[in-house]
Amino acid sequence: MNWDETGPDTDERLDERLVQADADGEDTAVEAALRPKDLDEFVGQEKVREQLDLVLKAARARGATADHVLLSGAPGLGKTTLSMIIAAEMGAPIRITSGPAIQHAGDLAAILSSLQEGEVLFLDEIHRMSRPAEEMLYMAMEDFRVDVIVGKGPGATAIPLELPPFTLVGATTRAGLLPPPLRDRFGFTGHMEFYAPTELERVIHRSARLLDVEIDVDGAAEIAGRSRGTPRIANRLLRRVRDYAQVKADGRIDRPVAAAALGVYEVDARGLDRLDRAVLGALLKLFGGGPVGLSTLAVAVGEERETVEEVAEPFLVREGLLARTPRGRVATPAAWAHLGLVPPQHGGKGQQGLFGA
Numbered sequence: 001m002n003w004d005e006t007g008p009d010t011d012e013r014l015d016e017r018l019v020q021a022d023a024d025g026e027d028t029a030v031e032a033a034l035r036p037k038d039l040d041e042f043v044g045q046e047k048v049r050e051q052l053d054l055v056l057k058a059a060r061a062r063g064a065t066a067d068h069v070l071l072s073g074a075p076g077l078g079k080t081t082l083s084m085i086i087a088a089e090m091g092a093p094i095r096i097t098s099g100p101a102i103q104h105a106g107d108l109a110a111i112l113s114s115l116q117e118g119e120v121l122f123l124d125e126i127h128r129m130s131r132p133a134e135e136m137l138y139m140a141m142e143d144f145r146v147d148v149i150v151g152k153g154p155g156a157t158a159i160p161l162e163l164p165p166f167t168l169v170g171a172t173t174r175a176g177l178l179p180p181p182l183r184d185r186f187g188f189t190g191h192m193e194f195y196a197p198t199e200l201e202r203v204i205h206r207s208a209r210l211l212d213v214e215i216d217v218d219g220a221a222e223i224a225g226r227s228r229g230t231p232r233i234a235n236r237l238l239r240r241v242r243d244y245a246q247v248k249a250d251g252r253i254d255r256p257v258a259a260a261a262l263g264v265y266e267v268d269a270r271g272l273d274r275l276d277r278a279v280l281g282a283l284l285k286l287f288g289g290g291p292v293g294l295s296t297l298a299v300a301v302g303e304e305r306e307t308v309e310e311v312a313e314p315f316l317v318r319e320g321l322l323a324r325t326p327r328g329r330v331a332t333p334a335a336w337a338h339l340g341l342v343p344p345q346h347g348g349k350g351q352q353g354l355f356g357a
């Protein structure tokens with residue numbers, strides 16, 4: 001499992017993980033084809049969908065442009081997809097850009113001033129916009145106006161520029177990082193949750209149909225259970241299982257085929273991969289379940305601290321397999337059970353357990 005010093009750096013490693021939630025190159029190419037096109041096709045997220053449906057219907061009934069929408073949630077849960085659906089439901093064109101792409105306020109002014117009436121402006125990773133651009137955006141969102149600064153120094157003048165009404169859809173994986181004045185200017189905030197396994201099954205059946213892959217109910221359930229609550233991962237695992245089914249079986253996916261395929265790719269029944277299991281295994285086998293410090297744990301698995309902390313731990317914590325405590329990392333009883341190990345008995349009363357009390 002070791003990635004030594006000559007191995008790829010963290011970013012490249014992430015690309016190798018089948019269960020990472022961020023998009024890789026292949027996802028980007030396939031995702032367009034798998035994106036639901038309207039709210040009815042969009043699986044799950046009942047609350048956000050219902051609320052958004054009202055917002056959009058009301059705006060349409062008034063013949064008005066929809067309020068600005070903020071979508072927050074972990075990678076791969078459908079923020080970009082939903083922004084495109086908003087535009088489609090409003091019958092409006094969509095312009096796509098992102099926080100990091102807007103370096104200067106001028107970049108934003110150029111985009112804003114070229115919007116058509118009713119257009120949807122999708123601003124991905126909105127938490128990563130520069131400060132001056134952010135301030136320009138406040139005024140644009142509220143008053144549909146920007147001040148374009150002409151000239152430099154004492155002679156500089158601000159020329160106000162009227163904008164047509166538009167709908168800003170902001171997306172962020174880190175809603176907590178948004179300054180309150182920006183957050184407050186959105187008329188509606190939708191928080192995307194991780195998906196239930198049954199919802200992921202529907203995503204998988206739908207994608208299988210679009211990819212022309214034959215899959216049965218149990219096969220889809222097997223993939224869904226390993227997809228970490230994330231449609232992007234579900235779609236990616238489906239593609240890998242399809243490869244396996246074509247090479248090793250007759251192309252059809254059932255539970256044994258899905259389980260065998262994901263076994264080859266080292267994604268276990270709960271969606272943990274090699275790195276996750278290495279971290280958990282070290283915590284249990286070398287440190288008796290902890291508490292152990294992050295650095296020590298990282299050295300034990302031959303990884304950087306950051307990799308363990310940012311790549312492996314969030315999902316282990318979410319799954320209730322590992323806890324971060326002031327004294328260090330601790331395994332939960334579920335972790336022992338998942339790796340099929342028996343926790344050691346500690347002192348006093350626990351000792352009796354050894355003799356089958």
Ligand SMILES: Nc1ncnc2c1ncn2[C@@H]1O[C@H](COP(=O)(O)OP(=O)(O)OP(=O)(O)O)[C@@H](O)[C@H]1O
Nearest residue numbers: 031034035042043075076077078079080081231232
């Ligand atoms: N509710 C859903 N129903 C069906 N498919 C979905 C749903 N949500 C997401 N997907 C699929 O998952 C993939 C990733 O979705 P999307 O790109 O919208 O995620 P995102 O939240 O924008 O991720 P990121 O934070 O990385 O930008 C897409 O291929 C999309 O088809």
Ligand SMILES: [Mg+2]
Nearest residue numbers: 079080081124
């Ligand atoms: Mg996105």
